[in-house]
Amino acid sequence: MSKNIKKIGVMTSGGDSPGMNAAIRAVVRACAYHKITCLGIYRGYQGLIEGDFEEMNARSVHHIINKGGTILKSARSQDFRTQEGRAKAYENIKKANIDALVLIGGDGTFTGGMVFNEEYNFPVIGIPGTIDNDIFGTKFTLGYDTALNTVVDAIDKIRDTASSHNRLFFVEVMGRDAGHIALNAGVGSGAEEILIPEENLGLARLLESLERSRKSGKSSSIVVVAEGDKTGKNVFELAEYVEKNLPYYDIRVSVLGHMQRGGSPSCYDRVLASRMGVKAVESLLEGKTNYMVGIQDDKMILTPLDQAVKGKSEIDKELLKVSDIMSI
Amino acid sequence: MSKNIKKIGVMTSGGDSPGMNAAIRAVVRACAYHKITCLGIYRGYQGLIEGDFEEMNARSVHHIINKGGTILKSARSQDFRTQEGRAKAYENIKKANIDALVLIGGDGTFTGGMVFNEEYNFPVIGIPGTIDNDIFGTKFTLGYDTALNTVVDAIDKIRDTASSHNRLFFVEVMGRDAGHIALNAGVGSGAEEILIPEENLGLARLLESLERSRKSGKSSSIVVVAEGDKTGKNVFELAEYVEKNLPYYDIRVSVLGHMQRGGSPSCYDRVLASRMGVKAVESLLEGKTNYMVGIQDDKMILTPLDQAVKGKSEIDKELLKVSDIMSI
Amino acid sequence: MSKNIKKIGVMTSGGDSPGMNAAIRAVVRACAYHKITCLGIYRGYQGLIEGDFEEMNARSVHHIINKGGTILKSARSQDFRTQEGRAKAYENIKKANIDALVLIGGDGTFTGGMVFNEEYNFPVIGIPGTIDNDIFGTKFTLGYDTALNTVVDAIDKIRDTASSHNRLFFVEVMGRDAGHIALNAGVGSGAEEILIPEENLGLARLLESLERSRKSGKSSSIVVVAEGDKTGKNVFELAEYVEKNLPYYDIRVSVLGHMQRGGSPSCYDRVLASRMGVKAVESLLEGKTNYMVGIQDDKMILTPLDQAVKGKSEIDKELLKVSDIMSI
Amino acid sequence: MSKNIKKIGVMTSGGDSPGMNAAIRAVVRACAYHKITCLGIYRGYQGLIEGDFEEMNARSVHHIINKGGTILKSARSQDFRTQEGRAKAYENIKKANIDALVLIGGDGTFTGGMVFNEEYNFPVIGIPGTIDNDIFGTKFTLGYDTALNTVVDAIDKIRDTASSHNRLFFVEVMGRDAGHIALNAGVGSGAEEILIPEENLGLARLLESLERSRKSGKSSSIVVVAEGDKTGKNVFELAEYVEKNLPYYDIRVSVLGHMQRGGSPSCYDRVLASRMGVKAVESLLEGKTNYMVGIQDDKMILTPLDQAVKGKSEIDKELLKVSDIMSI
Incomplete structure (x- = not known):
C-alpha cells in the first residue's frame, strides 16, 4: 500500500x-x-x-x-x-x-x-x-440502470393512454451522442421503433415500418427517439413529418427530460x-x-x-x- | 328497484x-x-x-x-x-x-x-x-389522485438534479382550465412558485418572488406551471423571459406530458x-x-x-x- | 393574534x-x-x-x-x-x-x-x-394514504405470483384496533375477502365464501387480514385452519410488517x-x-x-x- | 437453419x-x-x-x-x-x-x-x-434484478421507521440455497450485517459486529438475512437470541415474503x-x-x-x- x-x-x-x-x-x-x-x-x-x-x-x-x-x-x-x-x-x-x-x-x-x-x-x-x-x-x-427504469416506467404510463386511444407516440429520451438509453429502454418498453444516433434509419424506412406496424393490427405505437438521433431535425419535426405522411395516425410527442437524471x-x-x-x-x-x-x-x-x-x-x-x- | x-x-x-x-x-x-x-x-x-x-x-x-x-x-x-x-x-x-x-x-x-x-x-x-x-x-x-402522485414523483426526481446544480426548473403539468394538479402537486413537491389559470400572478411578481427565493438561500427552485396558466404565452417563453431578467439563474424547462394520464x-x-x-x-x-x-x-x-x-x-x-x- | x-x-x-x-x-x-x-x-x-x-x-x-x-x-x-x-x-x-x-x-x-x-x-x-x-x-x-398505496403495491406483487400458481394468500396488514387499512387496501387490491376487527365474519362464513369464490372460477384468491382481526388467533393459525378444511387450496401467508410505516x-x-x-x-x-x-x-x-x-x-x-x- | x-x-x-x-x-x-x-x-x-x-x-x-x-x-x-x-x-x-x-x-x-x-x-x-x-x-x-429492486425498496421503507426509532431490524429475504439476493440487496440498502448460507458468520461474531456498529454511533441497524442462512434456526430465533444478549436494542423482524416474486x-x-x-x-x-x-x-x-x-x-x-x- x-x-x-x-x-x-x-x-x-x-x-x-x-x-x-x-x-x-x-x-x-x-x-x-x-x-x-x-x-x-x-x-x-x-x-x-x-x-x-x-x-x-x-x-x-x-x-x-x-x-x-x-x-x-x-x-x-x-x-x-x-x-x-x-x-x-x-x-x-x-x-x-x-x-x-x-x-x-x-x-x-x-x-x-x-x-x-x-x-x-x-x-x-x-x-x-x-x-x-x-x-x-x-x-x-x-x-444508467436507474435511468432505464425511469424511462420504461414513464413509457409504460404513456402506453396506457396510447393504447386507450390508438395513438402513435414519439418519446424523446436522453442520449446526445449515444443510443444506449433509447435502445435498451425501447426494447424494455416494447417500442415499435427505436431511433438512435448510431443508426440512421431514414424517414422513408420509418414511414414504412409504421405502416407495417399498423397493418399488423397494433392498437398503438411508441417510437423511442434518442436526443441525438438524426432522422428528423428534432422529435417535433419528426412527428410533424409522419403526421403529414400517415394522416390516419393521431400523433403525440413526449420529451421525458430531466427527470431521467434523478430518482433513488x-x-x-x-x-x-x-x-x-x-x-x-x-x-x-x-x-x-x-x-x-x-x-x-x-x-x-x-x-x-x-x-x-x-x-x-x-x-x-x-x-x-x-x-x-x-x-x- | x-x-x-x-x-x-x-x-x-x-x-x-x-x-x-x-x-x-x-x-x-x-x-x-x-x-x-x-x-x-x-x-x-x-x-x-x-x-x-x-x-x-x-x-x-x-x-x-x-x-x-x-x-x-x-x-x-x-x-x-x-x-x-x-x-x-x-x-x-x-x-x-x-x-x-x-x-x-x-x-x-x-x-x-x-x-x-x-x-x-x-x-x-x-x-x-x-x-x-x-x-x-x-x-x-x-x-386525479394518481396523477398527483405521478407528478410529485417526477418533480422529486427533477429536484434531485436541480439541487445538485443550483438550478431553476419550470415544470409544466396538465390542467388546461383548472389549476388543481398544479396547486396540489406544487405544494406536495415543495415548489417555490405555482402558476395556475385561476390566478394571474403576473410576470413582475414572479420575478420578485424568484429573487426573494434566491436571497433566502435556496439552492434550487421549482416553478410548477399549469398548462392553462396565462402568466407567459407558454412555459418556454416564460422561462426565456425569466432568464433574460434574472441572468444568474441556470434555467431548464420540463413538460411532463402524457405520462400524467397513465399508470397503475x-x-x-x-x-x-x-x-x-x-x-x-x-x-x-x-x-x-x-x-x-x-x-x-x-x-x-x-x-x-x-x-x-x-x-x-x-x-x-x-x-x-x-x-x-x-x-x- | x-x-x-x-x-x-x-x-x-x-x-x-x-x-x-x-x-x-x-x-x-x-x-x-x-x-x-x-x-x-x-x-x-x-x-x-x-x-x-x-x-x-x-x-x-x-x-x-x-x-x-x-x-x-x-x-x-x-x-x-x-x-x-x-x-x-x-x-x-x-x-x-x-x-x-x-x-x-x-x-x-x-x-x-x-x-x-x-x-x-x-x-x-x-x-x-x-x-x-x-x-x-x-x-x-x-x-394513512401512503400506507394504503404501499399495501396495494405489495398485494399487486403478491397477486402476480398468486395467479401464476392458482394460490390462496392470506396477507396481514397493520391495524391493531381498526380495519381502515385492511378494508380500503383490500378493496383497492381486489381482495376476495377482508377480515377486520370491527366485524367478526366467523370461520364458517370465511370457508363458505372461499368455496364460493373457487366455484365462481377465480384463479387465485387474496384474503386481507387486519392485525387486530379476531377471526383466527392469528393469520398463521387462520391459514392452517383453512388449509385443513379446504385441502384443494395451496395456501401462503404474508405479513407485510413495518415497511407499511415507511416510504416517501x-x-x-x-x-x-x-x-x-x-x-x-x-x-x-x-x-x-x-x-x-x-x-x-x-x-x-x-x-x-x-x-x-x-x-x-x-x-x-x-x-x-x-x-x-x-x-x- | x-x-x-x-x-x-x-x-x-x-x-x-x-x-x-x-x-x-x-x-x-x-x-x-x-x-x-x-x-x-x-x-x-x-x-x-x-x-x-x-x-x-x-x-x-x-x-x-x-x-x-x-x-x-x-x-x-x-x-x-x-x-x-x-x-x-x-x-x-x-x-x-x-x-x-x-x-x-x-x-x-x-x-x-x-x-x-x-x-x-x-x-x-x-x-x-x-x-x-x-x-x-x-x-x-x-x-433477479427486479427482486433486488423490490427488496431495497422495501428495506428503504423499513429504514425510515428504523432510524426514527433507533431500532435494529432483521429482514429476511428469499434465497434458500443462495445468498445472492441477501448480499446484493444488503449492500444496496446499506445493511449493517448480511447473513447468507454460503458463509456462517456465527452468533458470536454477529453480536460483536452489532456492538461495534452501535458504538460507532449508528442510529439504526438493518441485518439482512437470507432464508437459507444457518446462523440461527430462523430469523425469529436469531432476533430473540440477539435481544437476550444485547438488551439495549429494540429489535423487530420483517419477513419480506412472496412480494419479492412479483411486480413489473x-x-x-x-x-x-x-x-x-x-x-x-x-x-x-x-x-x-x-x-x-x-x-x-x-x-x-x-x-x-x-x-x-x-x-x-x-x-x-x-x-x-x-x-x-x-x-x-
Whole structure:
C-alpha cells in the first residue's frame, strides 16, 4: 500500500446521475476503513478552485445511498479550463494536504483530471457517473440502470393512454451522442421503433415500418427517439413529418427530460457505486493513477483515462436485431 | 328497484384516466351482483354508433383494477355530435336491448349524455373520470389522485438534479382550465412558485418572488406551471423571459406530458372507482337518470348532469395561502 | 393574534408515519412566516424531559417534504408517564422559553399532551400522525394514504405470483384496533375477502365464501387480514385452519410488517401535512389550545383533544358492502 | 437453419419470476419472425401432460412485457416425475406436432427437460427464470434484478421507521440455497450485517459486529438475512437470541415474503428476457438442444443443461469484502 496517500479528496462533476451519492459514500467509507482522511470537495472543479472542502467520516454519509443527486453538488467549471484556475486548484490541494483525487463524472470530468495530472503529476482516479452509458472502459456507468427504469416506467404510463386511444407516440429520451438509453429502454418498453444516433434509419424506412406496424393490427405505437438521433431535425419535426405522411395516425410527442437524471438509484447502481468507490480508493492506495474504474464481466477493471476519454462505447448490434424481431 | 332495467351498457369516453378500468370492473360486478346483464361499449360514443359491444361478466374484469388506461378504449366521436350519429346509436341500443348507460368521462362525455337523454329519454348516469379534477359535483375525479402522485414523483426526481446544480426548473403539468394538479402537486413537491389559470400572478411578481427565493438561500427552485396558466404565452417563453431578467439563474424547462394520464391507479382512485361504479348501477336501478355520481365529505352523492357540466370546481383558496407560507 | 406566543416547540411521538417530516416542515415554515421562533424537540416527550432541542428555521427543513420517517426521531417515553418526568419537561420548556407545543402523533401522544396541559396549563395542539387512521376528529390521518398505496403495491406483487400458481394468500396488514387499512387496501387490491376487527365474519362464513369464490372460477384468491382481526388467533393459525378444511387450496401467508410505516409520502399526505402544520401554528397564535387539527370534507377543523382520544373513527359501512359486491 | 423445426412449444414452470412474460413474448415473436408456429403450454409440465395448449401469434403477447407473473401459469407437476406422465406428455407433443420446447424456469424445470430429452430425444432449450440467481451458466437469471429492486425498496421503507426509532431490524429475504439476493440487496440498502448460507458468520461474531456498529454511533441497524442462512434456526430465533444478549436494542423482524416474486420487471429483466427468448428460438432452429441460454459479459451464451443443473452459481467474494467496508 502506498505510504504517500494519507488524504483523499472526492468530488462529483458534470451532469449528475443516480448513484453518485452511493459512490461518495463508498469512497468515504473505504477511506475510513483504510484509516485515511477523506475530504469532500463541493461543486466539482469549481469547488477545488475555491477551496470549498469539508472533511467527511463514515457517519457523514449515512442515509445517502438511496438518494438521487449528489450531496457534494456538481458544476461545470470554466475556470478550470484555464491554467490560472488549475494553479489555484493545486494551491488549495497542497494547502489542504490532499494526496489524491477521486473524480466522479463523465468525459469532461476525466479530461480535466488528465490535464491536471499531467501538469502537476497529481494522482487521480475516475469513476464513471452518467446516465448515458457512453464511456469506454466500463460496461455500465453509474445511473444508467436507474435511468432505464425511469424511462420504461414513464413509457409504460404513456402506453396506457396510447393504447386507450390508438395513438402513435414519439418519446424523446436522453442520449446526445449515444443510443444506449433509447435502445435498451425501447426494447424494455416494447417500442415499435427505436431511433438512435448510431443508426440512421431514414424517414422513408420509418414511414414504412409504421405502416407495417399498423397493418399488423397494433392498437398503438411508441417510437423511442434518442436526443441525438438524426432522422428528423428534432422529435417535433419528426412527428410533424409522419403526421403529414400517415394522416390516419393521431400523433403525440413526449420529451421525458430531466427527470431521467434523478430518482433513488436502483439496487444495481447502488452496488456498482459501492464497488467502484472501494476500487477507486484501493487503486490509489496501490499507487495507481490516471485510471478510470469500470465494470467488465461483473468484475472491477481499470482503464487508462485517456483511453476512456478517446474510446467509444459501442451500441450492441445483437440488441438492435432483437429490437427488430420484437417489433414484428 | 326499477323493474325496467335489465341490461346496462358501460363506456369510457374522452381523455382516459387511471381508475377507469377499476370503474368498469365495479359497474360490471355491481350488475352481476344485482343479476342484470352488462354490455361493454368500445371507444365511447363512436362504439355506440358502430354497435361495437361485448357482454361482460364478473370474470371479464378480473385483474384490471390495477391497470391504467381503459380496456374499453376511449375516443372523441364527431359523429355523435350529429343527429344522424345519435339516431344510429339509439338504434343499436334498442337492438341490443340496453336499458341504461353508465358514462365514464368528463364534461364532453356528460354533455353528450345529456343531449342523448333529452332526445331519446334514455337513462344515463355519469362517473367523473379525468385527471384534471375540474368537474363540479365531486370533490375528486377518478385519476386525479394518481396523477398527483405521478407528478410529485417526477418533480422529486427533477429536484434531485436541480439541487445538485443550483438550478431553476419550470415544470409544466396538465390542467388546461383548472389549476388543481398544479396547486396540489406544487405544494406536495415543495415548489417555490405555482402558476395556475385561476390566478394571474403576473410576470413582475414572479420575478420578485424568484429573487426573494434566491436571497433566502435556496439552492434550487421549482416553478410548477399549469398548462392553462396565462402568466407567459407558454412555459418556454416564460422561462426565456425569466432568464433574460434574472441572468444568474441556470434555467431548464420540463413538460411532463402524457405520462400524467397513465399508470397503475392509487389505492384512493381504486376505492373511489369501486364506490362510484356501484353507486352508478344502483342509482339506475332506483330509477334515477341524468345524474353524475360524485364524492363529497367521503360520501357518494348525485348531482344533475347539467349542473355538473355548467358548474365550476373551484380552487382551494386556503391551499393557495398554505403554498405561500410553505415557499417562505 | 396571540401576543403571548413567541416560540413554538414541535415534536413527533409514538409510531412514525409518512408525512411527519412534511408536517414538521410546515410547522417550522408557518412559524417563520409569522415571525416566531420554532424549536425542534428530539425523540418526543423523552427529548422534552432531556432538553434535547434545536432551533429550526425555514432552511432547516428543506428537502424533507418527500422523506419518510421523522428527522426529529420518535420514542415512547416511560418517564413522561410520571409526574417527575413531566415536571422535568416543564422546567426545560420554561428554560427554553417555549410558549406552546405542536404534538405530532396518535392517541398516546395526545393523552400525554392533555395531561401536561391540565397540570401546567400549557398550550398544546395535536396533529394526527399515524398510518392506522384510527383517530376521531379527522377523516384522514397523516401517513394513512401512503400506507394504503404501499399495501396495494405489495398485494399487486403478491397477486402476480398468486395467479401464476392458482394460490390462496392470506396477507396481514397493520391495524391493531381498526380495519381502515385492511378494508380500503383490500378493496383497492381486489381482495376476495377482508377480515377486520370491527366485524367478526366467523370461520364458517370465511370457508363458505372461499368455496364460493373457487366455484365462481377465480384463479387465485387474496384474503386481507387486519392485525387486530379476531377471526383466527392469528393469520398463521387462520391459514392452517383453512388449509385443513379446504385441502384443494395451496395456501401462503404474508405479513407485510413495518415497511407499511415507511416510504416517501403520497402527494395527498404531503399536502395534508402542510395544511395541518399551518393550521396548528395559526390556531396556537389565535389563542387556541388542547385541540387536534383534523380534516373533514376537505376543510381544516379542530376537535378538542379529549374527544379525539375518546372518540372512535368508525369503519365505512357502505364500503363493506362495496367490498362484498366487488368480490362476487 | 434446421428444417425440422416448424412448431415450438413454450412453457413456464416452477416458481414464477418477473420477466417470464417478457420471455414468453420474445419466444412467440421470434417464432413469428422466423415464420414458425408457437404453442403456449399452460401450467408447465402438468399442462404438457394434460394437453393444455394454445397457439400464440405476435399479437397474443402484446402488453405483457411489463407484467409480473406468467400468463401461461406455472405449476410443479408430480405426474411428470413418473414415466407414465412423461409418456402422456410425449403423446400430446406428437399429436400437436410440436418439434421442440423452450422451458422457462429453474433447476427443477431443467432436470425435467433433461430427463425428457434423454428418454425421447426431444429438443429442449432452457431459459433461467428465478429470482434467486442460483443457476450456473448465467450471470443473471430472469427476475433477479427486479427482486433486488423490490427488496431495497422495501428495506428503504423499513429504514425510515428504523432510524426514527433507533431500532435494529432483521429482514429476511428469499434465497434458500443462495445468498445472492441477501448480499446484493444488503449492500444496496446499506445493511449493517448480511447473513447468507454460503458463509456462517456465527452468533458470536454477529453480536460483536452489532456492538461495534452501535458504538460507532449508528442510529439504526438493518441485518439482512437470507432464508437459507444457518446462523440461527430462523430469523425469529436469531432476533430473540440477539435481544437476550444485547438488551439495549429494540429489535423487530420483517419477513419480506412472496412480494419479492412479483411486480413489473425492471428494464434489465425485460431486455434480458427479450434477448434470451430470441436466443432460445434461434438455437433450436440451428439444431441445438439440451442447452440453457445464459448471459456472460453481456453476451448470450449456451451451457449444457446438465452443467447448468450440477454447477453452482458462486457468491462474489469481492462483494463480501465491499459489504464489510461499507458497514464500517
